[in-house]
Amino acid sequence: MLSRVAISLAAVCFLASAQDTYDTIYNDIGSLPCVRLLNATGYVGCQSMTAASGVLYRADTLEDINQFANDGGLRNKYTVVIPYWLLSSSNVDILKTSKKLAAILAVVNGTDPAHAISARPTNVISPDTTCPNCEFGLYANTPNQYQWNPTGSGLLFEQFDFPIYALNTMDTRNTMSYASVMQAANRNRDKGYRDYPLKSLQFHSFMWGAQDTGACLRKGWCTPVGGASVWSTPSTNISYTDEKPIVVITAAMDSRSLFHDLTLGVESSVAGMVTVLAVAEALSRSTIPLDTMSKHIVYTLFTGEAWGFSGSQRFVQDITSSPIQCEKPPTSGSGCAYPFYSDLEFQRLNPAKIEAILEVGQIAGMGGAGGNPTLYAHVDNIQEAASTTLLKQVVQIGANGSTTVPDPTAGIPVQAASSDDVKRGLPPSSSMSFLKSRGNIPTVVLTDFQKQMSALTNHDQDDSWNTPNTFNLIQQAASVISKTAWLQAQGVSDTAAMTPAQTEAIASIQVNAELIQDLLECLSLNYSCSLVDRYLNVTASNIPPTRLPHYSGTLYSQSQPFPIFAWSFLANMTSVKNVTSPTPRVTGCSSKPATVQCNPKEYCVGDQCIVSLTRYHDAYGVGIAMNSNAEYYIKDASKPVWTESTWDPIGLRMFDVTSPGSQIAELMTGLALTLVSSGVIWYSRRFLKKTLKED
Amino acid sequence: MAKSIEKMTPDEILVASKKLFFGGFALLPMLWVYNILYIWPVRNRADLSPRVRHYVLLSGILSVVMFVVFSVWFGIFVNYRLNWGVPGDTLTVVLVKGV
Numbered sequence: 177m178l179s180r181v182a183i184s185l186a187a188v189c190f191l192a193s194a195q196d197t198y199d200t201i202y203n204d205i206g207s208l209p210c211v212r213l214l215n216a217t218g219y220v221g222c223q224s225m226t227a228a229s230g231v232l233y234r235a236d237t238l239e240d241i242n243q244f245a246n247d248g249g250l251r252n253k254y255t256v257v258i259p260y261w262l263l264s265s266s267n268v269d270i271l272k273t274s275k276k277l278a279a280i281l282a283v284v285n286g287t288d289p290a291h292a293i294s295a296r297p298t299n300v301i302s303p304d305t306t307c308p309n310c311e312f313g314l315y316a317n318t319p320n321q322y323q324w325n326p327t328g329s330g331l332l333f334e335q336f337d338f339p340i341y342a343l344n345t346m347d348t349r350n351t352m353s354y355a356s357v358m359q360a361a362n363r364n365r366d367k368g369y370r371d372y373p374l375k376s377l378q379f380h381s382f383m384w385g386a387q388d389t390g391a392c393l394r395k396g397w398c399t400p401v402g403g404a405s406v407w408s409t410p411s412t413n414i415s416y417t418d419e420k421p422i423v424v425i426t427a428a429m430d431s432r433s434l435f436h437d438l439t440l441g442v443e444s445s446v447a448g449m450v451t452v453l454a455v456a457e458a459l460s461r462s463t464i465p466l467d468t469m470s471k472h473i474v475y476t477l478f479t480g481e482a483w484g485f486s487g488s489q490r491f492v493q494d495i496t497s498s499p500i501q502c503e504k505p506p507t508s509g510s511g512c513a514y515p516f517y518s519d520l521e522f523q524r525l526n527p528a529k530i531e532a533i534l535e536v537g538q539i540a541g542m543g544g545a546g547g548n549p550t551l552y553a554h555v556d557n558i559q560e561a562a563s564t565t566l567l568k569q570v571v572q573i574g575a576n577g578s579t580t581v582p583d584p585t586a587g588i589p590v591q592a593a594s595s596d597d598v599k600r601g602l603p604p605s606s607s608m609s610f611l612k613s614r615g616n617i618p619t620v621v622l623t624d625f626q627k628q629m630s631a632l633t634n635h636d637q638d639d640s641w642n643t644p645n646t647f648n649l650i651q652q653a654a655s656v657i658s659k660t661a662w663l664q665a666q667g668v669s670d671t672a673a674m675t676p677a678q679t680e681a682i683a684s685i686q687v688n689a690e691l692i693q694d695l696l697e698c699l700s701l702n703y704s705c706s707l708v709d710r711y712l713n714v715t716a717s718n719i720p721p722t723r724l725p726h727y728s729g730t731l732y733s734q735s736q737p738f739p740i741f742a743w744s745f746l747a748n749m750t751s752v753k754n755v756t757s758p759t760p761r762v763t764g765c766s767s768k769p770a771t772v773q774c775n776p777k778e779y780c781v782g783d784q785c786i787v788s789l790t791r792y793h794d795a796y797g798v799g800i801a802m803n804s805n806a807e808y809y810i811k812d813a814s815k816p817v818w819t820e821s822t823w824d825p826i827g828l829r830m831f832d833v834t835s836p837g838s839q840i841a842e843l844m845t846g847l848a849l850t851l852v853s854s855g856v857i858w859y860s861r862r863f864l865k866k867t868l869k870e871d
Numbered sequence: 872m873a874k875s876i877e878k879m880t881p882d883e884i885l886v887a888s889k890k891l892f893f894g895g896f897a898l899l900p901m902l903w904v905y906n907i908l909y910i911w912p913v914r915n916r917a918d919l920s921p922r923v924r925h926y927v928l929l930s931g932i933l934s935v936v937m938f939v940v941f942s943v944w945f946g947i948f949v950n951y952r953l954n955w956g957v958p959g960d961t962l963t964v965v966l967v968k969g970v
């Protein structure tokens with residue numbers, strides 16, 4: 177009877193499940209971690225070999241951090257919650273040498289007054305190096321390279337052996353995590369960090385990769401960083417041998433920051449991408465059809481540019497090594513299985529025919545020195561004679577913009593970057609990849625800075641824009657680039673040499689201001705907007721995506737929202753328009769079930785069947801290659817070989833801890849009990865043996 | 872069940888020591904250490920063959936030599952295995968993640 181009761185009690189206790197017990201102890205928090213990345217010489221980022229746990233400690237200012245380090249009464253290990261802008265090399269050193277640091281939580285944006293946007297200091301410091309990616313740029317082998325980011329702290333390239341996570345109130349789940357953590361930290365603070373039990377946070381942040389990319393790829397513990405670049409041209413019949421020159425319009429699609437889930441990069445890349453998309457839209461309405469002009473126009477948006485210009489370098493490498501001998505054809509779809517290419521259409525582009533490159537760099541006007549927004553046109557200073565005419569044309573068109581249509585962007589001047597007689601050369605840009613292959617291509621890079629890059633370069637706080645200035649800068653840049661490209665494509669290098677027909681037609685090149693505002697909003701803060709919904713049915717999903725990271729991600733591992741959108745948008749803008757018999761496009765191909773089936777050579781974009789030459793292109797470090805067994809290996813360690821480490825499930829959880837003193841007391845009590853009970857058992861056995869023997 | 876060493880005849884002790892000594896050359900250097908530990912309780916018996924002493928002495932010298940060799944190899948391996956690339960991975964057998 178007793179045993180039956182015992183068994184049923186045990187069963188009931190077991191059914192009161194393990195999950196409930198877990199929930200009473202732990203509180204899982206959403207996590208935005210800093211992870212480990214590897215390159216040819218070593219690794220950067222955060223690693224935690226064991227689960228790190230620390231009592232939550234709140235430090236809002238530098239004085240708080242120093243007080244934490246000097247406080248002798250703190251006996252535990254602590255998880256320090258600091259505002260993101262206090263995350264600098266020196267502050268981290270202070271925390272580490274205190275020997276009380278378990279992990280750091282950096283708040284990028286929070287509701288607490290210490291973490292709010294209004295509390296952000298005005299002087300921002302870029303975490304990138306003093307010359308980002310310059311070791312892979314055009315001037316890598318020249319002595320005394322011009323440092324384009326002199327205030328850069330290099331935080332992105334440091335190694336941390338403890339977890340660093342971010343907190344940001346950008347959506348519901350993360351806001352709840354932030355609220356839990358702050359509530360717990362405030363309670364700890366109210367108790368003076370001495371009145372146990374206190375709230376503690378445990379981090380699981382174990383990265384598999386170590387040493388460098390070569391060792392890590394060999395062991396299969398990391399994946400190359402990269403994604404998909406997009407290129408598009410209105411000349412759907414372009415071929416390698418058609419002897420027609422090419423005008424390239426290019427921008428970067430990705431950026432980086434310490435916390436990859438938070439990477440936006442409005443200044444670092446999004447504004448440039450928006451400009452190129454707006455240019456494509458403006459040129460699509462040209463009254464002189466683009467595919468009848470004497471030169472081809474090719475739009476390129478590269479991914480992986482933040483990682484040593486991986487996207488543009490690979491693109492240039494591939495188009496200069498056509499034709500490709502495909503040894504193993506793919507099992508399905510296009511491209512080639514070995515050597516591996518997702519798509520082979522790039523072979524139609526002839527790099528020897530590229531006669532102009534127009535690039536849009538940092539254009540949002542944020543994080544700069546201040547002053548009136550101005551656009552600067554940079555050219556290479558090694559072979560500068562090649563770009564003189566193009567530069568003159570860009571500046572000329574920038575000036576003429578004010579005389580055609582009255583518009584607010586008339587106030588934004590376009591100057592040559594060397595207007596102060598200092599020839600700095602090109603800032604770090606994708607065009608460098610083209611120029612490394614052939615240095616005499618006329619190239620102009622438009623940016624909002626003359627002497628140094630934005631202090632928000634690759635910063636986690638590069639998540640906002642200035643309402644009149646940013647839009648005006650983008651609109652002016654798009655206007656200048658579209659008109660320059662339009663003239664260049666017709667072989668006109670001097671505005672004064674335009675034919676009357678061209679002078680009349682150029683007025684049709686109008687940049688759509690509303691489109692720029694929509695694109696900027698959709699691509700940074702709210703992906704489920706009507707513009708994106710027209711192409712990709714995003715609002716229909718369970719949790720409509722709002723803010724998506726602009727980190728390029730790892731190769732082939734996830735769907736890439738921005739390349740997919742760029743592909744759809746550019747495909748629509750460069751699609752063949754039947755000018756002679758303008759029948760409306762066939763619609764209905766995207767509904768389920770589809771009411772219309774597109775022809776084999778057509779794509780279904782925005783519910784219409786279109787013909788377009790818009791393709792993806794693999795983007796990952798050119799130093800990495802794939803062998804016939806579909807494994808990655810390092811082909812050339814002097815080129816970018818960035819990889820991201822695989823990791824064990826990342827997690828963050830909160831629980832109560834008692835004081836170290838009481839924990840030791842518990843241990844001693846347990847030991848004492850063990851000894852006492854062993855003693856009791858031993859003596860009673862001896863006693864019983866004696867008494868029983870006497871019997 | 873083996874006899875305890877104190878109850879063995881001098882001949883049996885000689886045979887045991889000889890087996891332990893030569894067995895060590897079959898890539899079993901621990902047997903040399905066992906030789907010393909095994910013979911130690913009876914090392915001063917008068918009726919023991921002098922050859923036993925020689926075997927035990929040589930076992931001792933070889934044990935020290937192997938200890939030095941292993942220590943040096945351990946130091947080299949632990950510090951340089953990451954620099955050896957593929958051979959280093961093969962020698963490590965079970966690869967530990969994160970290092």
